Amino acid sequence: MTKxxxxxxxxxxxxxxxxxxxxxxxxxLLVALFILFIFxxxxxxLEYDFHWAGVWAYRAKFLRGLGMTLVxxxxxxxxxxxLGSFFALGQKSRFLPFYFFSRFYVEIIRGTPLLVQIxxxxxxxADAFRVQNRYVTGVVILSLFAGAYISEIxxxxxxxxxxxQLETARSLGLTRFQQYRFIIFPQVFKxxxxxxxxxxxxxxxxxxxxxxxxxxxxxxxAQEVNAYTYSTLESYLPLAVxxxxxxxxxxxxxxxxxxxxxxxx
Amino acid sequence: xxxxxxxxxxxxxxxxxxxxxxxEKNVLNVGMELAYPPFEMTDKEGRPAGISVDMAHELxxxxxxxxKIWNISFDGLIPSLKTGKIDVIISSxxxxxxxxxxxxxxxxxxxxxxxxxxxxxxxxxxxxxLNSKGRVIAVKKGTTGHLYARxxxxxxxxxxxxxxSACVLEVVQKKADCFIYDQMTIFTNWQKNPxxxxxxxxxxxxxxxxxxxxxRKDDTELHRQVNAFLExxxxxxxxxxxxxxxxxxxxxxxxxxxxxxxxxx
Numbered sequence: 309m310t311k312x313x314x315x316x317x318x319x320x321x322x323x324x325x326x327x328x329x330x331x332x333x334x335x336x337l338l339v340a341l342f343i344l345f346i347f348x349x350x351x352x353x354l355e356y357d358f359h360w361a362g363v364w365a366y367r368a369k370f371l372r373g374l375g376m377t378l379v380x381x382x383x384x385x386x387x388x389x390x391l392g393s394f395f396a397l398g399q400k401s402r403f404l405p406f407y408f409f410s411r412f413y414v415e416i417i418r419g420t421p422l423l424v425q426i427x428x429x430x431x432x433x434a435d436a437f438r439v440q441n442r443y444v445t446g447v448v449i450l451s452l453f454a455g456a457y458i459s460e461i462x463x464x465x466x467x468x469x470x471x472x473q474l475e476t477a478r479s480l481g482l483t484r485f486q487q488y489r490f491i492i493f494p495q496v497f498k499x500x501x502x503x504x505x506x507x508x509x510x511x512x513x514x515x516x517x518x519x520x521x522x523x524x525x526x527x528x529x530a531q532e533v534n535a536y537t538y539s540t541l542e543s544y545l546p547l548a549v550x551x552x553x554x555x556x557x558x559x560x561x562x563x564x565x566x567x568x569x570x571x572x573x
Numbered sequence: 574x575x576x577x578x579x580x581x582x583x584x585x586x587x588x589x590x591x592x593x594x595x596x597e598k599n600v601l602n603v604g605m606e607l608a609y610p611p612f613e614m615t616d617k618e619g620r621p622a623g624i625s626v627d628m629a630h631e632l633x634x635x636x637x638x639x640x641k642i643w644n645i646s647f648d649g650l651i652p653s654l655k656t657g658k659i660d661v662i663i664s665s666x667x668x669x670x671x672x673x674x675x676x677x678x679x680x681x682x683x684x685x686x687x688x689x690x691x692x693x694x695x696x697x698x699x700x701x702x703l704n705s706k707g708r709v710i711a712v713k714k715g716t717t718g719h720l721y722a723r724x725x726x727x728x729x730x731x732x733x734x735x736x737x738s739a740c741v742l743e744v745v746q747k748k749a750d751c752f753i754y755d756q757m758t759i760f761t762n763w764q765k766n767p768x769x770x771x772x773x774x775x776x777x778x779x780x781x782x783x784x785x786x787x788x789r790k791d792d793t794e795l796h797r798q799v800n801a802f803l804e805x806x807x808x809x810x811x812x813x814x815x816x817x818x819x820x821x822x823x824x825x826x827x828x829x830x831x832x833x834x835x836x837x838x
Contacts (some may be wrong), residue, residue, distance in 0.1 A: 337745035355657050435746055460726075520739065522711075522732035531648065532733055535715035536723075538675040 362537040364547070373529030374550050380447060380514045380525060381554065387451035388511060392458025399463045410459070417456035425449055429511055430521045446518040453513040461503045465496035499570040503563030509555045526550055588645070593658055598755035601638040603629040604659035606647045607747040608638075609758070612665045624815045624836075625663045628682075632810060635802040646735075648715035654789060658824055661795065662787040664750040665755075667717045669726040677790050679799045682812070683836050687718055688759040690741065695750040703751065710767040718753035719791050745769045754831070755782075757823065770823040772833055812836070 316331035322501060346499035400412030417425070426449050434445045469492050477487045534543035580760065590813075602728050605613045605625050612613040616622040633640035646652050650662045654676060667685070668678045691697050703710060703722075708729040712719040713736070722731050732749060734740050741762045743749040747769075752759070757772055763772035816824065816836050824836075 349616055356655060431742055431746065440748065505714050521737055522739075522743075524733075528733060531714060534652075536671070537718065538651045538672065539657075540649070 320378045356439045356541060357415055358542060358544055359539050360542055362543045363533060363542040365534070369529050370546055370550070372524040373524065374554075376444075376524055376529075377512070377515055377526040378554060380443070380450065380515050380518070380523070382456065383447045384509055384515065387447065388454035391451055391455030392492055395433060395455065395459035395463035396466065399459065399465060400462075414459055417453055422453050422498055422514060423520065425453060426517060426521060441568075442518075442521050442523050446515075446521065446523045450511060450515055450518070454507060455513065455570040457510075458504065459506050461500050461507060462496070465500035466492055468497055468499055483517075494569070498566060501562050501569070504553075505558055508558055512552060512555055512558075581823050590822055597639050597768075601629075601633050601636060601640050601661065602643060602646045602659040603632075603640055604643045604650050604653050604662050605664035606628075606650065607644045608647075609665055624819050625665065626695070627815055627818075628811075629663050631801050631806060632661075632799065635805070636798055642696060642729065643692075647713075654682040654787060657789075660792070662789070662800065663786050666787055667782040667786040669720065671720070672787070675790075677792070677796050679784035679796065680803055681785050682803050682807075683784040684781040685755045685757070685784065686778050686781055687721060687753055688756040688831040690744050690752040690754070690762055691771050691773060692747045692750055693743045693769050693771060695749050696815045697773075700773065707708075709749045709751045711743040713740055713754065716754065718755070721778070722753050741766070741770075761828075774830070 331364075379457070379534055380392060395410040395413055398406045401407050401410070426434050426446075429449045430442065430445050430450075473491055474487060479492045482490070515525055518525055519528035519531065522528070530543045530547045539541065591607070605621075607613045607615050607621055607623075608622060611698055612624045613621070613624045613626065623645065628643060629640050629642060643659055645659070647664065650659075650664055650666070651672065653659050654662055654700055665683070665685075666672070666678075668681060671757075684709050689697070689700065689703075697703060697708065702708070704726040705728050708726070710722050710726060710729050710731050712722050712731060714733050719731075719733065722729070732743065734743070735832070737754065737758065740749070740752040740754070744752045749772075752762075756776075759772050760774060762793075763770055786798065786799055
């Protein structure tokens with residue numbers, strides 16, 4: 309038996325979050341206070357003079373960087389999702405060259421550091437193919453990188469559909485396309501949403517690594533401002549806020565889609 | 574039982590926090606980026622070595638304090654100093670107006686000037702050619718080359734990199750017209766890539782760049798001691814010994830080319 313006072317800290321099983329009521333507010337407030345306390349305590353212990361004026365002068369630079377990160381992320385999100393879906397199908401394919409190519413791609417990309425991939429792709433492969441545009445190259449590398457993870461997420465989603473369902477589908481005379489369209493996809497989509505959203509959020513943050521080939525995105529601009537003004541925390545704290553502004557809508561959208569695609573079973 | 578475990582973990586974590594502090598009070602924490610041979614580098618066993626490292630140990634002997642070398646990336650040095658992680662920067666750092674606003678510099682102990690590593694087919698013949706549309710300049714983040722380019726070549730495109738090696742690669746692959754850095758590094762990289770690059774070593778700045786050790790603004794006691802050390806080190810011929818030990822070949826080459834040698838206080 310749970311004691312009565314404990315009930316304000318528990319949520320009813322099976323519900324996303326308790327509906328707005330005093331206990332929701334109480335818990336949210338407690339968490340906010342706790343986090344606030346840690347930050348205030350830590351910053352008060354810090355021997356550091358904040359000079360926001362110097363960084364404020366570079367606000368246009370921050371915004372330009374944020375804009376570039378948005379553009380890079382937008383295209384990478386689309387391309388990586390397409391690549392991921394393509395290679396997930398490859399991993400389920402019965403055509404062996406396609407299957408092996410997909411496996412090989414996933415293993416190579418997942419097993420090597422993104423940093424090395426960026427350097428090799430830009431200075432060796434793109435150079436050999438005479439692609440000089442570092443922004444296009446950046447989107448391609450990021451998409452290839454995230455695509456491998458997304459491919460595995462989708463494959464795991466497809467594998468999670470029980471064999472009996474597929475057998476039933478086949479016995480009903482559904483074609484392979486119909487199986488994917490009506491049986492697998494609607495269930496898979498809901499199951500892969502949380503890891504997919506996580507992967508897309510990572511992709512946005514990983515775009516900061518493109519700064520090593522001087523793609524002028526958010527992180528590089530913040531680092532440059534730091535180099536001009538020598539105010540590290542003043543340059544990097546806006547960076548954290550900026551990334552959160554881009555990534556939070558994705559988490560939020562994924563939550564909403566999850567709810568929209570939940571079927572009673 | 575659960576409560577006991579949680580209580581135990583809580584107490585342990587408190588002890589852990591209490592235990593975290595500086596070990597020895599007397600240690601002189603010296604920061605430098607070990608990526609600028611022969612001034613700051615690592616020997617074959619991975620230990621810090623080079624002219625600045627030897628100077629740090631001499632300074633420690635002079636002050637009768639043990640020395641600890643911290644390898645920190647160049648644009649993180651001043652922030653580390655300001656937050657008290659290190660006590661002094663000895664990293665071939667040029668004394669500039671901007672940096673002097675955040676830290677105090679010792680008297681200069683060496684001087685240097687900027688030079689250009691130019692891509693073989695680039696139309697750039699002299700430094701004045703750089704300030705025009707279509708020119709691309711590679712710089713290392715936070716260095717005086719970066720700051721100089723930003724101030725003097727507003728029409729050119731400036732690509733910012735973390736590593737010196739990436740800047741050289743950009744020039745070798747004709748992605749950039751030139752790389753602006755100090756004369757010694759430019760000279761060495763030109764020697765390494767004679768078929769794809771050329772060097773413009775003739776000084777183009779109005780003034781030499783002077784190198785100093787940097788300290789926190791409120792650390793006046795250390796400031797006084799460091800200046801006293803530099804004075805006595807110079808009198809004892811310490812700088813000449815270091816030049817003889819590390820820069821013998823370079824000095825001879827520069828004398829042959831008739832270019833003024835830079836390492837002298």
